[in-house]
Amino acid sequence: MSAETLRPVESKSQQAYRFIRERIDDGRYVPGYRLVLGQIAKELDVSVVPVREAIRRLEAEGLVTFERNVGAQVALIKETEYLHTMQTLAVVEGAATALSAPYLTPADLERARDINERMRRTLDDFDPHRFTELNLEFHSVLFEECPNPHILDLVHRGWNRMRMLRDSSFSFVPGRARESVAEHEHIVELIEQGAEPLEIELAARRHRTATLDAMLAYQAAHKHPTPAPVAAR
Amino acid sequence: MSAETLRPVESKSQQAYRFIRERIDDGRYVPGYRLVLGQIAKELDVSVVPVREAIRRLEAEGLVTFERNVGAQVALIKETEYLHTMQTLAVVEGAATALSAPYLTPADLERARDINERMRRTLDDFDPHRFTELNLEFHSVLFEECPNPHILDLVHRGWNRMRMLRDSSFSFVPGRARESVAEHEHIVELIEQGAEPLEIELAARRHRTATLDAMLAYQAAHKHPTPAPVAAR
DNA sequence: GTATCTGAAATCATATACGATTTATCGAGT
DNA sequence: ACTCGATAAATCGTATATGATTTCAGATAC
Numbered sequence: 001m002s003a004e005t006l007r008p009v010e011s012k013s014q015q016a017y018r019f020i021r022e023r024i025d026d027g028r029y030v031p032g033y034r035l036v037l038g039q040i041a042k043e044l045d046v047s048v049v050p051v052r053e054a055i056r057r058l059e060a061e062g063l064v065t066f067e068r069n070v071g072a073q074v075a076l077i078k079e080t081e082y083l084h085t086m087q088t089l090a091v092v093e094g095a096a097t098a099l100s101a102p103y104l105t106p107a108d109l110e111r112a113r114d115i116n117e118r119m120r121r122t123l124d125d126f127d128p129h130r131f132t133e134l135n136l137e138f139h140s141v142l143f144e145e146c147p148n149p150h151i152l153d154l155v156h157r158g159w160n161r162m163r164m165l166r167d168s169s170f171s172f173v174p175g176r177a178r179e180s181v182a183e184h185e186h187i188v189e190l191i192e193q194g195a196e197p198l199e200i201e202l203a204a205r206r207h208r209t210a211t212l213d214a215m216l217a218y219q220a221a222h223k224h225p226t227p228a229p230v231a232a233r
Numbered sequence: 234m235s236a237e238t239l240r241p242v243e244s245k246s247q248q249a250y251r252f253i254r255e256r257i258d259d260g261r262y263v264p265g266y267r268l269v270l271g272q273i274a275k276e277l278d279v280s281v282v283p284v285r286e287a288i289r290r291l292e293a294e295g296l297v298t299f300e301r302n303v304g305a306q307v308a309l310i311k312e313t314e315y316l317h318t319m320q321t322l323a324v325v326e327g328a329a330t331a332l333s334a335p336y337l338t339p340a341d342l343e344r345a346r347d348i349n350e351r352m353r354r355t356l357d358d359f360d361p362h363r364f365t366e367l368n369l370e371f372h373s374v375l376f377e378e379c380p381n382p383h384i385l386d387l388v389h390r391g392w393n394r395m396r397m398l399r400d401s402s403f404s405f406v407p408g409r410a411r412e413s414v415a416e417h418e419h420i421v422e423l424i425e426q427g428a429e430p431l432e433i434e435l436a437a438r439r440h441r442t443a444t445l446d447a448m449l450a451y452q453a454a455h456k457h458p459t460p461a462p463v464a465a466r
Numbered sequence: 467g468t469a470t471c472t473g474a475a476a477t478c479a480t481a482t483a484c485g486a487t488t489t490a491t492c493g494a495g496t
Numbered sequence: 497a498c499t500c501g502a503t504a505a506a507t508c509g510t511a512t513a514t515g516a517t518t519t520c521a522g523a524t525a526c
Contacts (some may be wrong), residue, residue, distance in 0.1 A: 060293030088383040
């Protein structure tokens, strides 16, 4: 049995899926970017068939839109779409955090605190990108032990959605970061004290809702002309 | 411009999707049913390529599992899977109902009451199938006005999931139906009184959680294989 | 009787080919 | 200069073909 045939390499459609997904996730393919089947196929040195399958999957996941006889592009996220995503995330992340709480060890909580501390340190000499990164890391610690894989999956999807907007105009609000760090500490304390699941859930939910509200207020105050006309194709 | 070419008929992959989806929904394809590409293609008189795409989509939606070089089958739902689905539905349906509440008209509430009344009448001379049908209808009235399409979509998916188990052993508990009807009335009253969103949400969630608990208790009492070690709530 | 092997049949995965549709280009007419 | 229309180019949608993998039935060995 030769070593090179032991592992049945991933299928080409899977390969195509990862290829595209990777690029959407890290921002190389921005919302609106056009996914030309033949072009991607050539880059991967496969035929268009597996690429189409990959795109169908991405479409079902909501990351890509695919119009008949026109083609696929990375899903554009309009402002209302974004608000809906945030609201959904508030709900499912709240639930995930509450369900996860009983399984968190003192070590987990310490880790969460540590991350939050690093976030606090980025407050002076502020780096939004770094802050966002740590923010996900912090929340991940809290919800990742959620024993319900469906809910956990929904949380991941929500965060991915938001990540696609990393560089968008409405992903950040100046004053909010400091409050955020304080709220993080509060959530950790609740979990530590073994608070009621519902209390934890609502705290986590409020944390996100507050971010959303802050963004809305900020935008209203700054009268953003248009929510950033995304570079298409 | 000839009449027959005016409408650009749905694509074949779309057609295949609907074909399969329909059959899963109405139970002709039960969980575990094997979806053979060539066979479905022949039935539809198309090639396998669009059928594959349809199956990829169904896979992403969780209705179908698709294993490399082995093929696709309607997703099997194990007991823990079912519990997770119910729990997720409890969360998202609660949120959807609360978000929907402000948009419900008196006519909507009347309709809900009417449906619930019909459910009550099926209690004597009990028909589980009919009851389940009305149950979805009732809840649909309450959550369908939810302005957040993401959350609404999650609710639909959850119900679809449950519908796939229509005939399964753990889809029904004898005593539960009567309580259910009473809880329905309570939820309608809350909405009618313009109760706090959170109160509505939790009432709707409890209603579903109670169903779940009843099922677990029933199974435990009847010594079903595994009593489900899942941490519900 | 059970286990293992072997070849055939079924089925999957993907490449290639080609017609259909959309989009872009460019010149004629106003 | 602008619109319109025709043509070309790009791209999509799907059928077909073929090699690869898995499954299964029957044969053989123990």
